[in-house]
Amino acid sequence: MLRLSNIHAGYGYSEVLKGINLELNAGEIVTLLGANGSGKTTTLLTIAGVVRPQAGTITWNNAPLKATSPDEVLAHGICLSPEGRHIFPRLTVLENLLIGGYRLPASRNSAKLDRIYTYFPLLAERTKQLGGTLSGGEQQMLAIGRALMSEPKLLLLDEPSLGLAPQIVARIFEIIKAINREGIPILLVEQNAREALRIANRGYVLVTGQIVLSDTAENLLASDEVRRAYLGES
Amino acid sequence: MSLPPPDIILGGLVRGSIYGLVALGYTMVYGILGMINFAHGEIFMIGMFTCVFALGLLSTLLGTTTLINLLLATLVAMIFSAAFGYANERIAYRRLRKAHILAPLTSAIGLSIILQNFVFLTVSKDNISFPRVYSDQLNKVAFTLGGVHFNYLQFTILGTSLVLMAALFFFIHRTRLGIAMRGTAQDQLMASLVGIPVNKIIALTFVLGSSLAAVAGVMVSMYQSVAGWNSGYIWGLKAFTAAVLGGIGNIPGAVLGGLIIGLTEDITCYYFGSNWRNSVVFLILMIVLIIRPRGLLGERVADKV
Numbered sequence: 383m384l385r386l387s388n389i390h391a392g393y394g395y396s397e398v399l400k401g402i403n404l405e406l407n408a409g410e411i412v413t414l415l416g417a418n419g420s421g422k423t424t425t426l427l428t429i430a431g432v433v434r435p436q437a438g439t440i441t442w443n444n445a446p447l448k449a450t451s452p453d454e455v456l457a458h459g460i461c462l463s464p465e466g467r468h469i470f471p472r473l474t475v476l477e478n479l480l481i482g483g484y485r486l487p488a489s490r491n492s493a494k495l496d497r498i499y500t501y502f503p504l505l506a507e508r509t510k511q512l513g514g515t516l517s518g519g520e521q522q523m524l525a526i527g528r529a530l531m532s533e534p535k536l537l538l539l540d541e542p543s544l545g546l547a548p549q550i551v552a553r554i555f556e557i558i559k560a561i562n563r564e565g566i567p568i569l570l571v572e573q574n575a576r577e578a579l580r581i582a583n584r585g586y587v588l589v590t591g592q593i594v595l596s597d598t599a600e601n602l603l604a605s606d607e608v609r610r611a612y613l614g615e616s
Numbered sequence: 617m618s619l620p621p622p623d624i625i626l627g628g629l630v631r632g633s634i635y636g637l638v639a640l641g642y643t644m645v646y647g648i649l650g651m652i653n654f655a656h657g658e659i660f661m662i663g664m665f666t667c668v669f670a671l672g673l674l675s676t677l678l679g680t681t682t683l684i685n686l687l688l689a690t691l692v693a694m695i696f697s698a699a700f701g702y703a704n705e706r707i708a709y710r711r712l713r714k715a716h717i718l719a720p721l722t723s724a725i726g727l728s729i730i731l732q733n734f735v736f737l738t739v740s741k742d743n744i745s746f747p748r749v750y751s752d753q754l755n756k757v758a759f760t761l762g763g764v765h766f767n768y769l770q771f772t773i774l775g776t777s778l779v780l781m782a783a784l785f786f787f788i789h790r791t792r793l794g795i796a797m798r799g800t801a802q803d804q805l806m807a808s809l810v811g812i813p814v815n816k817i818i819a820l821t822f823v824l825g826s827s828l829a830a831v832a833g834v835m836v837s838m839y840q841s842v843a844g845w846n847s848g849y850i851w852g853l854k855a856f857t858a859a860v861l862g863g864i865g866n867i868p869g870a871v872l873g874g875l876i877i878g879l880t881e882d883i884t885c886y887y888f889g890s891n892w893r894n895s896v897v898f899l900i901l902m903i904v905l906i907i908r909p910r911g912l913l914g915e916r917v918a919d920k921v
């Protein structure tokens with residue numbers, strides 16, 4: 383349903399992505415692995431319309447994605463939860479959630495909120511707390527909840543486990559899996575390659591702006607190259 | 617030294633509420649763009665002129681001089697000022713958003729001078745007078761307390777300012793657009809990622825701030841009976857001071873700062889004569905900022921980003 387063909391993108395004159403080809407099918411979790419600075423975030427930002435591709439095409443449901451700004455991409459149902467969570471620090475938890483469904487009718491809010499609160503009961507207890515005062519784990523839950531408010535048809539998650547305690551990480555991955563089971567495909571960028579490959583169907587490995595490896599999650603978990611470079615094994 | 621009499625306090629509050637109304641425009645734009653819109657005083661001045669001319673026109677067209685005309689003229693002034701505020705953002709600031717902070721600031725100073733000169737050269741080199749038929753209807757004694765007169769005009773100004781401030785506060789905290797505006801001020805990238813049309817929200821911020829400045833302009837021209845091409849300069853500067861005193865970027869801070877400056881000014885005049893007012897106002901500003909650089913209600917800079 384999503385296809386990147388020969389995408390080149392970067393910032394100013396520097397080219398970060400040097401011809402990315404990537405595909406994501408309905409119902410899948412696909413993970414994008416790579417070292418720091420390899421271009422994972424840039425890939426997601428390019429799909430989300432924040433970074434303009436210099437060349438190449440993005441296809442969404444068999445038609446070229448012609449959107450040129452993040453709100454146009456979001457209108458197609460593609461929602462990015464960015465690296466670093468970007469919780470609005472001086473909006474309350476509830477306001478952060480409501481703003482996630484900004485362009486949708488308010489009449490659907492209460493049903494969506496109920497669903498989010500069943501995933502994250504903690505958020506229901508803290509609706510009036512300011513986003514900036516939440517812990518890292520709580521902020522990540524809020525970030526995912528906020529993304530769900532946009533009724534995404536594709537969810538792009540950039541390092542949802544960054545800086546979180548192991549139990550929280552496990553919980554976040556469980557919920558990502560559960561969201562996917564409801565039929566939402568997910569493109570997951572992770573440093574935590576082992577956990578990511580465990581829940582993903584397929585994976586891509588990015589090295590300095592180019593895809594060097596692409597396979598099923600099982601095969602990637604078993605491959606020597608991945609074990610050495612991304613799973614910290616020798 | 618005795619306490620200042622109640623009419624001095626009321627006068628200070630009236631003046632201060634006007635500063636507060638104009639300060640809201642500075643603080644809202646700063647909150648969302650991180651820049652000082654130095655042309656905001658001129659938006660206030662354009663409101664003054666538009667109202668005075670609209671009143672003249674309405675009096676002849678309708679043949680009446682009721683307060684309904686004053687309401688209509690205020691509305692016209694708000695629309696004119698809002699249009700100028702919108703155009704300023706579009707023409708002079710939008711393209712400079714990613715530039716060094718000094719670029720939009722310099723652009724704003726340039727715009728301020730251009731607008732002053734434009735009015736000076738094409739509209740009026742002299743002060744214009746607010747039509748008395750309208751202000752006299754309000755400039756009546758409402759009651760007398762301890763030998764001092766209080767008039768309706770003062771209460772109208774104070775009341776209008778407070779109602780508008782409350783309305784703005786409600787808008788910003790309770791409506792979908794208001795939440796979008798706060799979100800945009802806090803994190804522009806994330807705002808665009810949740811589908812907020814950031815450019816439109818920024819334009820709306822200018823339109824709102826400019827409309828408030830227009831109402832302030834109408835009330836000042838009515839209160840002082842005159843308006844001039846340079847009226848925006850000192851009123852704008854004092855309102856900016858109020859915004860900084862209260863904590864720039866902070867909405868209640870702008871109101872608080874305005875009231876403090878207005879009161880300080882009138883009380884200083886009462887005790888030391890009007891020659892001292894500006895020195896005392898700015899002295900207080902400097903002292904507050906040295907002790908508390910973020911202003912009275914401002915957040916620490918670290919929290920803002």
Ligand SMILES: Nc1ncnc2c1ncn2[C@@H]1O[C@H](COP(=O)(O)OP(=O)(O)OP(=O)(O)O)[C@@H](O)[C@H]1O
Pocket residue numbers: 393396398416417418419420421422423424425465
């Ligand atoms: N706004 C920017 N302007 C200029 N260069 C940038 C910008 N953002 C990222 N880069 C550069 O682009 C390259 C890829 O960055 P990107 O953030 O996509 O990497 P990443 O794979 O997400 O890394 P990490 O694992 O550290 O998040 C890096 O060399 C980085 O320095």
Ligand SMILES: [Mg+2]
Pocket residue numbers: 422423424465540
């Ligand atoms: Mg990254």
